Amino acid sequence: MTPPARMPSRAVTDISDATLQRFAGYRMKRAFNVIRDDLHLVLKPFDLRMLTYTALVLIVDNPGLRQAQLADAMDVERPNVVVIVDELEQRGLIVRDPAPNDRRAYALNPTPAGEHLCATALTAVERHEERLMAGIDAETRAAMFAGLEAIRRGSDRRVK
Amino acid sequence: MTPPARMPSRAVTDISDATLQRFAGYRMKRAFNVIRDDLHLVLKPFDLRMLTYTALVLIVDNPGLRQAQLADAMDVERPNVVVIVDELEQRGLIVRDPAPNDRRAYALNPTPAGEHLCATALTAVERHEERLMAGIDAETRAAMFAGLEAIRRGSDRRVK
């Protein structure tokens, strides 16, 4: 009698992820893990997270936008944007002004402190970006951006 | 006196994310959101999530690997792999065999049911991949993969 086939007598040494490597989603997740971890460290001195940083940039670049617009721009659900805006407001980086012509809504605006922190953080994020992209030539970067944009815009090719 | 500059009298219509578009991380997050949402729907019929699917594929492709190796291959912390392996084991898709030469460790092996589900799900994920990548030519795909791999491998360029 042979021993059970699925109980090998020797330990596995080299783990292969060849099957998963065929998928863009897997590769993106892995690359994004690297970016997320690095960005986390880069933003920590400013007490910002990826989401609060993103929201701050969008508010600085689009003063007066509403929370629903921010949620849409960030691709997060509206309830989740509330806590992000809360945090930025409590830190005095933005204010919830009354929106013109609609007493339900807020016009989100940066404070001078918010604008300043945004600019400082932006510089740090630019350095982070250049560090992570350092080994990648311009054509590859452009192709990468084009591919990512095609996936993002290909919402009509999604399931259902 | 002029009115306060940061309280515009008109609502903002077009939201610009031009600043963020300059960053690969932002573009990857947005593209990955699309992939994640689609993959979520694709895996739902199999009662798999991205993480359980990934683990199952790795166990099928590397029978006998240990949990620490799986954690390393998946880039998740070891405590978090426990619940993933628990779930796959409770569903009868994998087994925790004793590891050869080390009574502390497990050799993770797929069951026939696990191998079958893995193959079926893989086919669905391949269709999902081709759907999302449909508009992207081969050269762009290759450049994208190269760029993602360069970021992933550029761990030495990380902060600290």
Next chain:
DNA sequence: TTATATTAGTTATACTATATAATTAAATGA
């Protein structure tokens, strides 16, 4: 105008993902 439906923001909630510290048992190695 009144009635109905929709929208903005919020609250509550749940589930998933991720991370760290501490524990147990077993292996390693001085």
Next chain:
DNA sequence: TCATTTAATTATATAGTATAACTAATATAA
């Protein structure tokens, strides 16, 4: 032997994501 390390686990905390339900206000339609 004794100290150290490692594998898996438990407990726990934080963050990200999603849905339902609520309120107040606006828009629509009879």
